[in-house]
Amino acid sequence: MFQIHVAPSGDDSGPGSIDRPFATLERARSAARDAAGAAVVRLRGGTHALTGPFELTEADSGTVYEAYGYGTPDQEEVVISGGRTITGWREEDGVWLAEVGDLETRQLYVDGRRAARAGIDDPPGLTPSATGYVTDSLDWRNPADVEFVHRGVYPWTEARLGVAGVSREGDSTVITMAQPAFGWAAELYNSTWGGTTSSGPGVPTRIENDRGFLREPGTFVLDRSRPGRHVLLYLPRPGEDPERTRVVAPVLETLLSVAGAREVAFRGLVFADATWLRPSRPEGFVHYHGSGYYEGGGVDVADLGEGSSVTFPTASVTIPACVTFEDTTGAVIEGCRFTRLGASGLGVSGGDGLAVRGCDFDTLSAGAVVVSGSRETVIEDNRVRGIGLEYSGSPGISVTGTHGCVVAHNEIADVPHCGIVAGPGEGTRILRNLTVDTMQVLADGGGVYLAGVQGDSHDNGAVVRGNVIKDTRTAYNFGLYTDYGASWVTVEENVVMRADNTAVLHVGPPLENVIYRGNFWDADPVGHEEPPSGVTYEGNVTLKDEHELNAATAGIQSQAGLRRPNP
Template sequence: MFQFHVAPSGDDSGPGSAERPFATIERARAAARAATGDVVVQLRGGTHTLTRPFELTEADSGVVYQAYGYGTSEQEEAVVSGGRPITGWRERDGVWAADVGDLDTRQLYVDGRRAERAAIPGLPGEVSMTETGYVTDSAGPREWRSPGDVEFVYRGVYPWTEARCGVATVSPSGDGATVITMVQPAFGWAMELYAATWEGQTTHGPGLPTSIENDPSFLTEPGTFVLDRSRPGRHVLLYLPRPGEDPERTRVVAPVLETLLSAVGARDVSFRGLVFAEATWLRPSRPEGFLHYHGSGYYEGGGVEVAVIGEGASVTYPAASASIPSSVRFEDPAGVKIEGCRFTRLGSSALGVSGGEGLVVRGCDFDTLSAVGVTVSGGVGAVIEDNRVRRIGLEYSGSPGITVTGTRSCTIAHNEITDVPHCGIVVGPSEGVRVLRNLTVDTMKVLADGGGVYLSGPQGDSWENQGLVQGNVIKDTRTAYNFGLYTDYGAAWLTVEANVVMRADNTSVLHVGPPLENVVYRGNFWDADPVGHDDPPSGVTYEGNVTYKDEHDLNAATAAIRERAGLLRPRS
């Protein structure tokens, strides 16, 4: 077996030995390709800064990339970063400013903490929406110093939806009002996409923003930042420090790369104990904005369709949609293992896998993410096990912790998902997915119409390849209008048994559209009866489920299930 070592203080002209390590993982990749037999690349502690995405192909098969000392008490923290340290701060009126050239980013990290973009709660004054933007009787927006950098956030356009559109111009009108013209095509797409009828009332367009981000005049809260791009190529980063922070001692990192790792066709590659950190996603800052619909999907034009959700009720939805990309991406992998890694401080989704077979994601931590933790689409035999997902969806609030769709024989087991803005686990149309003994707590904290565990569409085409949801514990599903365990939109060929659901707006629901078919609810424990339990539809078998209104009684009856749910190996 060959071993190559990489250290931030190394030298790529050296042999890559423990005594004379390489400086970059790219050089180690080249050495691994030239070697015969098994190869382990040991990354020493420190920050391994990428200047371009790290790319792997089938030519890189059979290599292990791991933190030095992996699996021992001597394991070092090796961070693979797409960030850039910000220095050269000058201070004026309590605000730090740094000239950053053509740097473009949507996130900032200060001593490892995610700084929020400076924001105000909404538009001031009496406001009306037009086909191209807004009119307000307030002169406040005319005080914005860099209107072209300002972004409107629309939380809850639909209860499960959040959008982001940029401002083009702010100008006075002849009658003293202020006219805000929004960037196209984003605002036009928003007017097209968001149209709903409910209880005789029809809404059109995104409505008024719930918050407004990224102007220097918004810098009032310590620990927030603004990127001023009003002068092309001469951008200025502004940061309002928290008490005790010093520009000479505080480490500030702006993510630059959008992709950290991209692997196409990799075979039998492993990643162990590494930290993937500091990447951004710039698409929402562009004229197309971010027109979210559900989960990690967003609209890129191309027309909409209408879904009737009840008598006199309908919503529009995208005829086609794209998905938020991931900072670490695998396409058609085989036998890839990602174990004991941490994904943090990322401006998109963390880990995305499409196609392939035999994927293992085990013992990893996902935290401080703008979007989804783990996304798997297609593929056979993926195992997502013993991972901890928390504080995700910080910028794109529809993001679930773990989402899979179009997969066969995928297992999602013993994961702990906490503090997320929407669903904990999402399973789209698939075959034979097993959702086993997971723990979700504090899900649905921002947007509505989801659950701790959410499934939609067929989960097989017979009982032989059915889906199984078993032994999960779902607690504290927060936002009103949720179903802790939610089988939705034509879920079929599915058994839901021996799960525990407590402290949700609704524990579950049996009547959905399109209706459930060949679904069994058996031996589950609730603290409130599911919606429709007293009159199950013809496609649902509902048997042996127990409701305990008293939490003490529920806990006593479900102790064995609760003890087995969640992480296999507790972590600090």
């Protein structure tokens, strides 16, 4: 392969050799396109700061981008960053302030650590109105930057709605919410539970992003009250010094976009420091389920039985990813890290034969891997942890509309909702994964969750085998969950322990052609006494004593999760 080198300290006028590397990925891409055959671009250690998304097309087929020394003890740490280092801090009453021009971001990282947006939980004294809320008193410095968080409108939802402005009417303060988000929320969130009917998003569970909320060290606010003269405010933690502390604000929304390329590969790279700005706009984030959100188009009503119902969107949009692959063939993402990203980490749509192998996903606002409409995608030996930090419905790994997708030997821990989600598709294989501490924030999901039609026979249906699901946290969950009309699914030789419920056999729409066979759990699934006609329930073992369960399933547990050594 023709070798090209690029380094943060390089020079684009040079030859791109190991001694005189290029400075930018764009220059290296041009050299790779001009090469007589396939090329490998070796990135030297350091931060490669992007000024715009790095885009590859069919013209880049066959090119490999990898960290210098990849696969050896001398591998260098290569960071592809869409962030901006914030300088010029001044101190005011213990708060750091920086003039940042027209900077827009929703995240901030201080010496690599995520700083949370300043906010207050369970704000008192808000009464809903047709256009927002009314309160007796309010002391916000920049109302139009304030964002309301609505957790648990449905047990599986968490919306984010912006404020348009505030005004005084007599002795009251009127809060007008941004449109169209507030109207969409009123349209979507309507339900009846146990005889109680609710309409609209209700009162917020948290309010974020005002100067007055800067109370906890390590939190920040972006004040956009003066167009083009935004101010970033940060309340430092003890020991932090503006002269020595590196503060990075993500600016780009997309780091890497690959479309139509064949046999491209990325190895040993760190993708970091990207944001997603849409929730800060008047459209907000009207979340429904998983990675999906509503932006109008109509709703329908799901009858849950016994007088309960919920309104759901007839169509939804998926949270984007900061690294995207569209209609590629034979692409490989190996040994990479996705971190400090303001949306999902990796998004795959269409294409054939993509492999995501041996990667780490952490510190993400949304999910780790989202796959839709692709064929023969393989997602294996990846570690997912600390994701869904801003969009709590986000699953660790999600696949839908796929053919022959394999999700195997992944380790997923510390996530706010589902670990692995498979929507309607064909031939999905979920094999020997380990999920721990899932469903930490929102409810009605599981360590592994499937919904919809998975094929037209057991030969091309979904198989869920050899997975170990531990510590599914919320008070309303099913560790291993086949839901909403799942059909042609074989669930066998899995282990579920320490869940609110291990599984459920009666759902609506009902399960059809679903087999539960040879599974082990510490409690019987809901409905196991009388399985519905569409479910075969045989050879499953319930062992309530944890020591007995561990002893009986030692072989299954030893094969679940990563097959690579932990660092």
